[in-house]
Amino acid sequence: MNEGGILLAMTYRQLKRYFRAKSRLIGTIVNPLIFFLFLGMGWSFSLGGGLSKQLFGGIDYLAFLAPGITVMTIFTSSLVGGISVIWDKEFGFLKEVLVAPASRTYAIIGRAFGDSLTSVLQGAIVLCMMYLLVPGLKLEGSLPALALGLVTALSFNGLGIAIASKMRSPEGFQLIMSLITLPLIFLSGAFYPIDRLPSAAKIIFYMNPLTFAVDSTRYFLTGVNSIPLIADISALIILCIGFITVSVRIFERSTIE
Amino acid sequence: MDESAISARNLVKKFGDLIAVNRVSFDVKKGEIFGFLGPNGAGKTTTINILVTVMKPTGGEAFVAGHNVIKEPIKVREKIGVVFQDNTADRYLTGWENLYIHGLIYGLKGDELKMRIEDALEFAELTKFKSVPVKNYSGGMMRRLEIARALMHSPEVLFLDEPTIGLDPQTRARIWEYIRMLRKEENVTIFMTTHYMDEAEKLCDKVAIIDHGKIMAMGSPEDLKNSLGGDMLYVKVNNPMDEIKEFAEEIVRERIALSYRLVGDMVAFSVRYASKAIPPVFELANTFDIKVEEIKYTQPSLGDVFLHYTGRELRDEEGNWKDLIRMRRAARARMRR
Ligand SMILES: Nc1ncnc2c1ncn2[C@@H]1O[C@H](COP(=O)(O)OP(=O)(O)OP(=O)(O)O)[C@@H](O)[C@H]1O
Ligand SMILES: [Mg+2]
Numbered sequence: 001m002n003e004g005g006i007l008l009a010m011t012y013r014q015l016k017r018y019f020r021a022k023s024r025l026i027g028t029i030v031n032p033l034i035f036f037l038f039l040g041m042g043w044s045f046s047l048g049g050g051l052s053k054q055l056f057g058g059i060d061y062l063a064f065l066a067p068g069i070t071v072m073t074i075f076t077s078s079l080v081g082g083i084s085v086i087w088d089k090e091f092g093f094l095k096e097v098l099v100a101p102a103s104r105t106y107a108i109i110g111r112a113f114g115d116s117l118t119s120v121l122q123g124a125i126v127l128c129m130m131y132l133l134v135p136g137l138k139l140e141g142s143l144p145a146l147a148l149g150l151v152t153a154l155s156f157n158g159l160g161i162a163i164a165s166k167m168r169s170p171e172g173f174q175l176i177m178s179l180i181t182l183p184l185i186f187l188s189g190a191f192y193p194i195d196r197l198p199s200a201a202k203i204i205f206y207m208n209p210l211t212f213a214v215d216s217t218r219y220f221l222t223g224v225n226s227i228p229l230i231a232d233i234s235a236l237i238i239l240c241i242g243f244i245t246v247s248v249r250i251f252e253r254s255t256i257e
Numbered sequence: 258m259d260e261s262a263i264s265a266r267n268l269v270k271k272f273g274d275l276i277a278v279n280r281v282s283f284d285v286k287k288g289e290i291f292g293f294l295g296p297n298g299a300g301k302t303t304t305i306n307i308l309v310t311v312m313k314p315t316g317g318e319a320f321v322a323g324h325n326v327i328k329e330p331i332k333v334r335e336k337i338g339v340v341f342q343d344n345t346a347d348r349y350l351t352g353w354e355n356l357y358i359h360g361l362i363y364g365l366k367g368d369e370l371k372m373r374i375e376d377a378l379e380f381a382e383l384t385k386f387k388s389v390p391v392k393n394y395s396g397g398m399m400r401r402l403e404i405a406r407a408l409m410h411s412p413e414v415l416f417l418d419e420p421t422i423g424l425d426p427q428t429r430a431r432i433w434e435y436i437r438m439l440r441k442e443e444n445v446t447i448f449m450t451t452h453y454m455d456e457a458e459k460l461c462d463k464v465a466i467i468d469h470g471k472i473m474a475m476g477s478p479e480d481l482k483n484s485l486g487g488d489m490l491y492v493k494v495n496n497p498m499d500e501i502k503e504f505a506e507e508i509v510r511e512r513i514a515l516s517y518r519l520v521g522d523m524v525a526f527s528v529r530y531a532s533k534a535i536p537p538v539f540e541l542a543n544t545f546d547i548k549v550e551e552i553k554y555t556q557p558s559l560g561d562v563f564l565h566y567t568g569r570e571l572r573d574e575e576g577n578w579k580d581l582i583r584m585r586r587a588a589r590a591r592m593r594r
Pocket of ligand 1: 277296299301304452
């Protein structure tokens, strides 16, 4: 069965579509930036330098927030990308894949990979802005942060595909997006540190895959973190394999019913 | 089995209580254009979905290009090209990009791939528009692109689900032209569905009339029409009713016509050949002192055949109305995106 071909085809398609859909490109960048500006600037001024350093492990609130905003960008964009497989169903492109003598596993991996590359690119754009707006972020942390960003993107793209498979029509798209993205972001430690939370609340944070992405990215960019790096990375890689496997399983069973 | 490109045996597909395909059996010879003619909801798309391995039948079996569609779906997929009823090209990509992706998916690469793309574009007469996003294509351009795409990997069997649905008459004629050309140049077997009688009549070597999931009649368009017993001869007369009846009955008795019906002020005779029946009808009219005001005849259309075998008319209005709803729905969904 043709594996390399369909992997390349799907990656190519997702990249082409990304560069043609300007509105999606801008949309998933604007949202995190709004959070950054209004939440970040507001708290940063209210807290002032000293108090802020005490609360956020020795760094300024903006520096604390910057990794969260970067991860938020990658996360939203990859989840949207995964769920958008529902449009492929609605508009028939999926049938073109299902009727081909090609590996479906590689089809969905190629799709997820292409999407994830675009999500990381979005993240990189936001990260550049962070470097411009926030003094003191570690420049050498950018590459490992984006590399782990790719793992994060693949995970949530896989999750998105799994969610899409449970949706009968694209109608609920917006609702699901806001029901999933906002809670996950707020419960990830992107906006405030989780160290001082009561342990019951901490468990909720640890169950959220996004927590590990935020924590590790924060470590790469600022040197501050609350979970050991090796735990973050292991958790993300396991999640990534898990979600991608689930989405592959689901996609392989697809027929048109 | 070697002779047949497609052979279906007692295919059944149920959706809950609904039997969408009901014990359908047929054979398509290699190189033939075989058509499924039926109204909306007849089970045409469901049958295609089963044959192209994207849907499992509830019962029965089918072979395409010598392979079992249930047990060897990959083998079948290698040998077929499919144009689905709804467009499946990626609207945000250009014609060239859509063909490129298709080629990669089917294992083409390098110069071979580039060459086949150019050939396909030329065949679809879209070379000039190869860098235009498909969402800016007209319905006809889109359909041509999809047909050319389905042929890019040289399939043995081509499936076309309502190839001209929703297109204007000129565009439809052009697509027909295109399908005929295909058969001549590509040596491919074509299985197509349609709810347009003229399309089935003009294109297909063999037609199966399908209604409510059942094949009601099958044969060449000629044979199907002949199976109705020949032509209809309409004679407009101006006489009292009892005289007309006497005259008509005499004609049937003389075996000039097979049967007659009174339709308004016309007598409709069912005859084998209208041209042969007209002189004796005139003769008898003279003998019976019947005043013939007008005489005309029609050859049965596939529409009459459809009416005969299903007891219903295959009305294009109904089709168009449903097509319109379908297209509106698709357009709305597109705008939402
Ligand atoms: N996935 C499905 N679930 C339930 N019912 C279905 C499904 N697909 C088709 N049907 C029903 O099966 C019947 C046959 O549908 P099918 O799409 O095969 O008809 P068709 O001949 O292609 O008609 P059309 O001209 O509308 O395309 C219809 O009554 C349809 O509503
Ligand atoms: Mg149909």
